[in-house]
Amino acid sequence: MRPVAGASARGRRGRGGAALIAGALVLSLAACGGGEDSGTGPGSGQGQGGRKGGRSAAAVSIAPESGASGVDTSGALKVSAAKGKLTEVTVKDGKGAVVDGAITAGGASWRPSRHLAAATKYTVHAVAEDSEGRETAEDATFTTLKPKNTFVGSFTPEDGSTVGVGMPFSVRFSRGITHPGDVEKAIRVRTEPPVEVEGHWFGNDRLDFRPEKYWKAGTKVTVDLDLNGVEGRDGVYGTQRRTVKFTIGRNQVSVVDARKHTMKVTRDGKVVRTIPVTTGKPGYDTWNGQMVMSEKLTVTRMNGETVGYGGEYDIKDVPHAIRLTTSGTFIHGNYWGGGAFGNYNASHGCVGLRDVRGGYDGSVPAAWFFNHSMVGDVVVVKHSHDRTVAPDNGLNGWNMSWADWKK
Secondary structure: OOOOOOOHHHOOOOOHHHHHHHHHHHHHHHHHOOOOOOOOOOOOOOEOOOOOOOOOOOEEEEEOOOOEEEEOOOOOOEEEEEOOEEEEEEEEEOOOOEOOEEEEHHHOEEEEOOOOOOOOEEEEEEEEEOOOOOEEEEEEEEEEOOOOEEEOEEEEOOOOOEEOOOOOEEEEEOOOOOOHHHHHHOEEEEEEOOOOOEEEEEOOOEEEEEOOOOOOOOOEEEEEEEOOOOEEEOOEEEOOEEEEEEEEOOOEEEEEEOOOOEEEEEEOOEEEEEEEOEOEOOOOOOOEEEEEOOEEEEEEEEEHHHHOOOOOOEEEEEEEEEEOOOOOOEEEEEOOOOOOOOOOOOEOOOEEEEOOOOOOOOOOHHHHHHHOOOOOOEEEEEOOOOOEOOOOOOOOHHHOOHHHHOO
16 A cells, blocks of 8 residues: 555645544555555565565566577576575476476575476466565566477387386487486486386487396386486487386296206296207307397297398298397297207207297297296396307396496
8 A cells, every 4th residue: 555645735724633634544554554665566576565564675586587488498497586585486387287496505596406398388486585584576487499309219118018027128219319417317217116226328329227136026117208308419309208117027037058958947036947948059159148038929030131141041930039139139939950959059049949830839848938938037148159248239238237337
């Protein structure tokens, strides 16, 4: 309320006493209201009266300025206070979702804890108070940039799947990433029960996450992909925002001994079956090391042309095939191996189990193993004459030490 000046001057002659009383009443009411403009309008930046009355000395600044468009998704949003401290900062997107952030430096500033989404309108409401407890507020709106160039990440395993204990969460990006720290920060992996999970880059377009040791059976994993607005490389922004959940099934690890020509299948630490196998013959030895099942195919074609063994084989109906490496190593049914199983190594690098053509017999070793395996199970090969499989050849990061993984 503003003071009404000169009320007594307008009183009529002979009624001066009444005019003086009215003037005193108005002045009294004005004093209760603070005596001057309290500046409480939205975005005024002026004091709101506060607990002790009067205009606040504090001032709130918001960057970018209200009405700005094409705002960068990282680093542009800043809220600060002068001659006072921030007490409240609320930032929301167009759907009302609150942007997390923190007031720092004793109330001098606020920053968002994560990047903003692209092509999104945001509102900012900030309140500060001065040393007398008097408040001031500022409001602003702005819109982030709409990127011309974008990237996405394709991932495994799929949402809602149940996988074996060796399955990492692996993301392959459609563009090479030159700001890996920003991208990795935008992917959050949570587990129940809790376990430390770290990411590792293979080149500039693949990022895998895993714990130090195989997952515990029954672990529930939740991955938040918050890539929308992340600048993965100069001028190239992510577009995805989604949550992926998967569950770790029972613990099955199978150990192939290339020297003994056997495979011991262990389930939750107990050997449930020993199967005669054949592995890579001399010159075509099977990789050593830990290999994670990444794909199951009831039947597939295997052609030597695709793996650099041109003309050596072309089998159009390989049954019960499970992929172990990107380069073409499978553990699969074999109906042409004769007496090799359990006796000698005869393959071109794969692990072969006895099967029948057409894969119709569910009692043969290959069918049994196929039906009792799931993507994410681990096959360990030892005593082969080849080197250890490369960690990025398939989902095989377990062949890297934890110290090297975290580098």
